[in-house]
Amino acid sequence: MEDAWVHLQQFTSARIALGRTGTSIPLKEMxxxxxxxxxxxxxxxxxxxxDALQQACSEAFRLPVRVLHSQAADREVYLQRPDKGRQLDAVSVAALQDLPPEDxxxxxxxxxxxxLSATAVNVHALPLLSLVLPALLxxxxxxxxxxxxxxxRVAVGDAVGALLQARLVVVLIGExxxxxxxxxxxxxxxFAPQPGLTDEARNCISNIRPGGLSSEMAAARLAHLVRNALRQGLSGVHLKDDLMDGLLT
Structure with a gap:
């Protein structure tokens, strides 16, 4: 008898209707x-x-591109101590404090x-920025x-944004x-980034990848959120992501 779930495979990448060999799933699926x-x-x-991202971003956007480091010295510390990934190390803090006023x-x-996935950032950061930065400028x-x-980690953006005295910080990160x-x-x-903020203060656009949300749609949503956040002076649970509402009406 045909598995009733088979026809649903076309709609999802979840592992459904894998079949079975005896009491186990097929070797191919394992x-x-x-x-x-x-x-x-x-x-x-x-x-x-x-190095590749720094060069590509510098050439594409004609903006200075600087490299910082969190307090997590290596990957093992990063995974075991999430708090250290949320804070900048002393060298990075000093570098931002020494920036000229025009920055x-x-x-x-x-x-x-x-x-948690540098692979995602290496592949998808530049295409997204190439779409959204020209629109914002x-x-x-x-x-x-x-x-x-x-x-x-996500909260390290608050430390960077606060030291830059930016009105708004946008963090691109591997999920x-x-x-x-x-x-x-x-x-x-x-909006108004400061160390110590928690997730309700942020808006998130997730699953940016070919099998999820396209760079084009993500860029449109991000530009929309940025404009509304700066106009209304807020973000997080108080800022509605209503782009789709406008597209559907």
Whole structure:
């Protein structure tokens, strides 16, 4: 008898209707599962391609691109001590404190960090920025220099944004890899960034990857959120992501 779930496979990458051999799933599916698990583990330990991103962003956007580091000295510390990934190390703090006045007080600061999948950021950060930065500049917003942060978590953007005295910080970060999405990137937006803020103060655009949310749609949503956040002076639970409402009416 045909599995009633088979026709649903076309709508999802979830592992459904795998079939069985005796009381077990088929060998092919078991091997596919193990391969997906290996890809997810590789993503967690992947490295941010700092030199390539720095050069590509500098050439594409004509903005200074600086490299910072969290307090997590290496990947093992990063995974075991999430708090250290949320804070900048002393060298990075000093570098931001020494910036010239013309680099401070901009409308928007963009921070790019590895998170739990540097693979996602290496692949998807530049395409997204290539779409959203020209749109924001065309709208008249001022941008801080771009900052790449090694071993960073979402909240490290608050530290960067506060030291840059930016009105708004946008963090591009690799998301926790799933068994079908080792390359998923997220974007977090926070108005008036300050250390100590928690997740309700942020807006999130998630699952940016070919099998999820396209760079084009993510860029449109991000530009929409940025404009509304700066106009209304808020973000997080108080800022409605109503872009789709406008498209559907």
């Amino acid at each position: 091997l596919a599962f193990r391969l997906a698990h290996a890809h997810a583990r590789d993503a967690v330990y992947s490295l941010l391609e700092v 401070l007080g901009k409308n928007i600061a963009f921070v790019i960090t590895d998170g 065309e709208s008249g917003y001022s941008l801080s220099p771009l900052h790449l942060v090694r071993q960073g 926790r890899p799933g068994l079908s999405s080792p390359d998923s990137m997220g974007v977090y937006l926070t």
